Amino acid sequence: MPQLALYTFGVLKSPLADPTPLTREFYDIGGAVYGKLSQAPGYLAHAEAAGGDRGSLFEADWGAWGEFAVPTWYDKGRTPETTALAATLSLWTDLRLAVDAIYTGLHREALNRRYDWFERTGHANYVFWWVSDDETPAWRDGVSRLEHLNDHGPAPHAFTFPDSFAPDGTPARTRSKRHTG
Template sequence: MPRLAFTTFAIMKKPYGDPVVHGFEALTPAVFRKAEESAGFIARAREIDDRDELTNFERDWGPWGKFAVPRFYDGGFETAQDTRASTVSLWASVDAVRQFAYSGLHQRALQQREKWFRKPAWPTYAMWWVDDAHTPSWGEACQRLEHLHDYGPSAYAFDFSQVFAAQDRTPEKVI
C-alpha cells in the first residue's frame, strides 16, 4: 500500500540558540511527539548518531540518507550558523497530515511562524506517494520541494491545493 512522503523546509531568522528562535526550539520536541502520536503517522527522519558536537550534515540518518537542504537554503552548515528547519516523514494519507498540520499544537506553532522564520519565496512543504518499502531520503525530499517550486503541483510533488491520488495520480477534489 502506498505511503505519503511529506517534507517541510523553512529558514529561521536567526541560527539555533538565538533568543529570536527560542520559542520555536522550545516547541519542537513537543510538536514531534504530537506528530508521532497522530493517527496515520508512520515514521520520520531521525538521526542515528545524535552527539552534540555533530552538525545535522555530519550525523548518520540511517535509511533517510545523507542530510541535505534544497537550493533555497542560504544559511550556514555549522551549528552556530544553521538557520534551516526541515523534516521528512511518512504518513498513511493526505488527510492524516492535514489533520496534524492544521490542528492542535502544530497549528499554534504555525500561527507564530512569522516571529521565527523568514518569509519564503518557495513552498514550505511538499508531498508525494512512495511504495510501501521505500524510505524517502533527504536528497529526494529536496528534489521534490524544488520541483514543486519550479513546476507547480503534479503527481511528482504536490501540496494541499492540488492533491494527487496514489492509485491513479489524478487530481483529487480539493476540500
C-alpha cells in the same frame, strides 16, 4: 499500499544555536509538536538523526533517510553554530490524516507563529509525494521534489494540500484551498 512522504523546509531568522528567546522558543516547542504528531492517526515515521544534536543536521547520521540535503536557495550556515533552518521528512498513511494532524492542535498553534521564527523566502515550504510501502524517502528526494514544485507547480510527482494527487496520479480533493503552507 503506497505511503505519503512529506518534506518541509524553512529558513529561520536566526541560527538554531542562537540563545535568544525566540530561537529557544522555536526549538523547545519542536519536541512537543513532534511528540503530538507522532501519536496522530496516519503517522508512520519521521527522519531522526542518530545523535540528535541541535544544529548538527549536515554532519548527522540519518540512516535510511540518507545524507541531509537542502534546497539550492538555502544560503545560510551549515555548521552547528550557523545553521538557520528547520527541515522535516516524514511518512503518513493518508493525505486526509496528515492534513488533520498538521492543521490542528499544537502544530496549528506553531504554524500560526511561523513568521515569528521563519523568513519569508518566496518558495514553497513543503511538498508531498507518494512512495511504495517498502521505500524510505531520502532527504535528497524531498529537496528534489520541493525544487520541482517551485519550478513547475504541483503535479503527481510533487504536490501540496490544495493541489493534491492520489497514489494513481489522479487529482484528489482536500476540504478547502486554505492549506497553502
